[in-house]
Amino acid sequence: MDIKAEIDRRTQEIEKIIGSYLPKEEGYQKTIMEAMNYSILAGGKRLRPMLMQETYRLFGGKSRVIEPFMAAIVMIHTYSLVHDDLPAMDNDEYRRGKKTTHAVYGEAMGILAGDALLNYAYETAATAFEMEPENPAIGRAFIVLTRKAGIYGMVGGQTVDVESEGTHDMTREKLDFIYRLKTSALLESSMLIGAILAGATKNEQKLIEEIAGEVGLAFQIQDDILDVTSTMEVLGKPIGSDEKNHKFTYVTFEGLDKAKADVAEISERAIAHMNTLVVKNEFLTELLRYLISREK
Numbered sequence: 001m002d003i004k005a006e007i008d009r010r011t012q013e014i015e016k017i018i019g020s021y022l023p024k025e026e027g028y029q030k031t032i033m034e035a036m037n038y039s040i041l042a043g044g045k046r047l048r049p050m051l052m053q054e055t056y057r058l059f060g061g062k063s064r065v066i067e068p069f070m071a072a073i074v075m076i077h078t079y080s081l082v083h084d085d086l087p088a089m090d091n092d093e094y095r096r097g098k099k100t101t102h103a104v105y106g107e108a109m110g111i112l113a114g115d116a117l118l119n120y121a122y123e124t125a126a127t128a129f130e131m132e133p134e135n136p137a138i139g140r141a142f143i144v145l146t147r148k149a150g151i152y153g154m155v156g157g158q159t160v161d162v163e164s165e166g167t168h169d170m171t172r173e174k175l176d177f178i179y180r181l182k183t184s185a186l187l188e189s190s191m192l193i194g195a196i197l198a199g200a201t202k203n204e205q206k207l208i209e210e211i212a213g214e215v216g217l218a219f220q221i222q223d224d225i226l227d228v229t230s231t232m233e234v235l236g237k238p239i240g241s242d243e244k245n246h247k248f249t250y251v252t253f254e255g256l257d258k259a260k261a262d263v264a265e266i267s268e269r270a271i272a273h274m275n276t277l278v279v280k281n282e283f284l285t286e287l288l289r290y291l292i293s294r295e296k
Contacts, residue, residue: 003286007045010283014046014053014070021071021124035105035113036120039078043096047291048073048190051284055194055208058281065128069141069193072125076149077186079117080158086110089162122146141193148189157181161247170248176217179250183223184216207273211288214270218263218292224249225259267292 022040025033049070056066085092085100086107093103102110125145128138147153161178164170191212195205228251251259267289274285 001282001286003283003290006283007050007287007290010050010053011046014049017067018046018049018071018074021068023120031105031109032112032116035101035109036116038104039082039101039113039117040074042098045291046074048077048186050287051187051212052190052194054281054284054287055191056198057194058277058279058284059195059198059200059204060279061194061198063132063197065131065135065138066194066197068124068126068128068131069145069197072121072145073186073190073193075117075121075124076145076154079114079121080154080186082110082114082117084158118149121149137197137199141196144189144192144196148185148192153181153185153189157183157185165247172253175248175250175253179217179220180213183220184213187216187219188212204277207277211270211273214266214273215288215292218266218270221250221259221263221266222292224251225256225263227251228256263292 018040022037023033025037027033052070052073053066081095082101084090085095086102093100100110101113105113122145125142128142132138149155151159157178157180160174161182164174164178188209191208192205195208200208227249250262254262270292271285271289274288
């Protein structure tokens, strides 16, 4: 399998789905729609909606009810990036090789764009109720979407991360907590929603959530590695930002060689768990392996 070609093909399909849910840039408030769309269309591999869609297919899902959730997870992830880039947070002017939202539209509109994307994500996901009003799995999937993005998920992890900057009380236990919530939560949300909407059993859902958690941890460690070893041209955003912001990372605690070894170990463990499932999706397995070992 040519994994890069398959990712590109599926990404194009996902872009069409996402595009169908974007707001029209009209009315007195059209600037916020422009800022939202600019943020979403800035690029990326669409990892989260792709994981959601492929997990849905893994368990036999065939309905379009997955599509509003795919668009919603992109909006949630994008809003978090828009706010991460703000001067009060990471203060970055480039992401994916393009000017960040606040750098183009101003800080106030950057804040509003993030707020709007989060609200619009839930509005978008809620359209699934109209598509299949008798489907109880939609409600369970919606709860996962909201919880994993909030104080018990991504926002909770980001809170501890922000509070830990510039301090000396960071521990590996706290760092693992941050990574589990800040990064893994949205990956868990993506794959778990796919499993729920496809009708996976409770045990299958539990295993998928565990796999996604491992993938998220390996993904974040790889991100730490790239912040040290990559270049802006390859990464599409400034490197060395963790050191600039005095942030403790996995590399800080374990060193570069150990971090690389742990990424390999954690990723292979996740793949081994995938292989215990009765159902199979070769592309999903290869996608997990590829994304964890990515160079950008």
